[in-house]
Amino acid sequence: MPKPKIADRIKNLPPYLFATIDQLKQKALAKGADLINLGIGDPDLPTPDAIIRRLQRAAENPKHHQYPSYEGMLTFREAAADWYRRRFGVRLDPKNEVLTLIGSKEGIGHLPLAFINPDDVALIPDPGYPVYHAATLFAGGRSHFMPLKKENHFLPEFDRIPNAVLKKARLLFINYPNNPTSATAGKEFFKEVIRFARRHKLIVCHDNAYSEVYFDGERPMSFMEMDGAREVGIEFHSLSKTFNMTGWRIGFAVGNAQILAALGKVKSNLDSGVFQAVQEAGIEALNLKDSVTDEIRKVYQERRDTLISGLMGLGLSVEPPKATFYVWVGVPKGYTAMKFTTHLLDRAGIVTTPGSGFGKAGQGYIRMALTVPNERLIEAVGRMERLLS
Numbered sequence: 207m208p209k210p211k212i213a214d215r216i217k218n219l220p221p222y223l224f225a226t227i228d229q230l231k232q233k234a235l236a237k238g239a240d241l242i243n244l245g246i247g248d249p250d251l252p253t254p255d256a257i258i259r260r261l262q263r264a265a266e267n268p269k270h271h272q273y274p275s276y277e278g279m280l281t282f283r284e285a286a287a288d289w290y291r292r293r294f295g296v297r298l299d300p301k302n303e304v305l306t307l308i309g310s311k312e313g314i315g316h317l318p319l320a321f322i323n324p325d326d327v328a329l330i331p332d333p334g335y336p337v338y339h340a341a342t343l344f345a346g347g348r349s350h351f352m353p354l355k356k357e358n359h360f361l362p363e364f365d366r367i368p369n370a371v372l373k374k375a376r377l378l379f380i381n382y383p384n385n386p387t388s389a390t391a392g393k394e395f396f397k398e399v400i401r402f403a404r405r406h407k408l409i410v411c412h413d414n415a416y417s418e419v420y421f422d423g424e425r426p427m428s429f430m431e432m433d434g435a436r437e438v439g440i441e442f443h444s445l446s447k448t449f450n451m452t453g454w455r456i457g458f459a460v461g462n463a464q465i466l467a468a469l470g471k472v473k474s475n476l477d478s479g480v481f482q483a484v485q486e487a488g489i490e491a492l493n494l495k496d497s498v499t500d501e502i503r504k505v506y507q508e509r510r511d512t513l514i515s516g517l518m519g520l521g522l523s524v525e526p527p528k529a530t531f532y533v534w535v536g537v538p539k540g541y542t543a544m545k546f547t548t549h550l551l552d553r554a555g556i557v558t559t560p561g562s563g564f565g566k567a568g569q570g571y572i573r574m575a576l577t578v579p580n581e582r583l584i585e586a587v588g589r590m591e592r593l594l595s
C-alpha cells in the first residue's frame with residue numbers, strides 16, 4: 207500500500223519538541239538511569255476517595271449506561287454554577303451559561319471550529335498551552351502570537367498587535383494562572399482585556415485550569431467576576447488539576463450563552479458528552495469541603511518552597527510562583543532552553559521541558575513541574591548542584 211497522504215493541517219503543526227525529549231528519556235531509561243520526571247503537568251497524587259466511591263456507585267446504575275445529554279446533566283451544571291457562586295461570587299444560569307466538557311482541552315480544541323473562518327486570526331499567548339494554536343490551525347485559521355515577557359510580568363501587550371491583524375482577529379486566548387510561566391493576573395489586566403475585546407469585537411476565551419492551585423492563601427480570580435466579561439467571553443474550567451482528575455476527562459465552560467451554544471453545536475456533531483457516572487463523580491468533587499483541596503495545595507507549597515530555595519541557592523534566575531504547579535526557570539548563560547534540558551537529562555537524569563517547546567518567546571527558560579514527592583525534588587537539587595558547580 208502507498209504511504210497515506212497526510213492532510214496539510216497535520217503537516218503544518220509545529221515540530222513537536224517534546225517528542226525529541228521523549229526519545230532521550232527512553233534512551234536514558236534503557237540504560238537504567240534513575241530519572242526524576244519534572245517534565246509533565248500531571249498531578250502524582252491520587253483522586254480523593256469520596257470522588258472514586260461516587261463513581262463506583264454511579265457506574266452500577268444502568269440509567270448511566272446510555273448516551274448522556276450533549277450539554278451535560280443539569281445536576282452537574284448546577285453543581286458547577288453553585289461552585290462558581292461559592293468560590294468566586296459569580297452567578298451563572300446552569301441551563302445556558304454552563305457547558306459540560308470532556309476535559310477543558312476538548313472545549314478549547316473545538317472552540318475555533320465555531321468561530322474561525324478560513325484566514326481569520328486567533329490571538330494566542332507565546333509561550334502557551336499548545337492546543338490554542340493547533341485548534342486554530344485545524345479550523346483553517348491563523349495564529350498571531352503575543353509574546354509574554356518577564357518585563358511585562360508575562361502579560362501580553364495588546365497595543366503591539368498590528369491593525370491589519372486586529373481586523374482579522376476573532377478569538378483572544380488568555381490563561382492566568384499561566385501555564386507555562388506560572389504568572390498570575392488581576393482585575394487591572396482583565397479590565398484591559400474587556401476594553402480591548404469590545405473595541406475589536408473579539409471573543410475572549412479565558413483558560414482558568416489552575417485557579418485552585420495557588421499558594422500563600424492568595425486565591426486567583428475568575429474572569430467572570432469582571433463587569434462585562436459575560437458579554438465578551440467564556441471561561442474554561444477543569445476538574446483535572448484541582449482534584450487530581452486528569453485521567454477522568456471532565457471539565458466545563460461558563461459565561462456567554464451564545465458562545466457556549468455555538469460550541470455546543472460543534473460538540474453535538476462530534477462527540478456524545480461525558481459518561482454520566484463521571485459527571486456524578488464531578489458533582490461529588492465540586493461539593494467537597496475546602497479542606498480537601500487545602501491539603502493538596504499544602505503539598506504543592508512544600509514542594510515549591512523546596513525547589514525554589516534549591517534553585518536560588520544554585521544562583522539560577524527564578525521567582526517563586528504564586529499559583530500553578532510549575533516553576534519557570536531562566537537557563538544559565540551559554541545555554542539554549544533545549545541545550546539545558548538535554549544537559550539536565552543526560553548528565554543528571556532530570557526531565558524538564560524546554561520553554562521553546564511552548565513557543566518562540568519561551569526561549570531561554572525551562573519549565574519544572576512540582577508533580578513528584580518532596581524527597582525527589584531535594585534529590586534533583588542535589589544532582590543539579592553537582593552538575594553546575
Ligand SMILES: *Cc1c(COP(=O)(O)O)cnc(C)c1O
Binds near residue numbers: 311415446456
Ligand atoms: C492541563 C491544562 C488544560 C486541560 O485540562 P483538561 O484535563 O483537559 O481539563 C487546559 N489548559 C491548560 C493551560 C492546562 O495546563
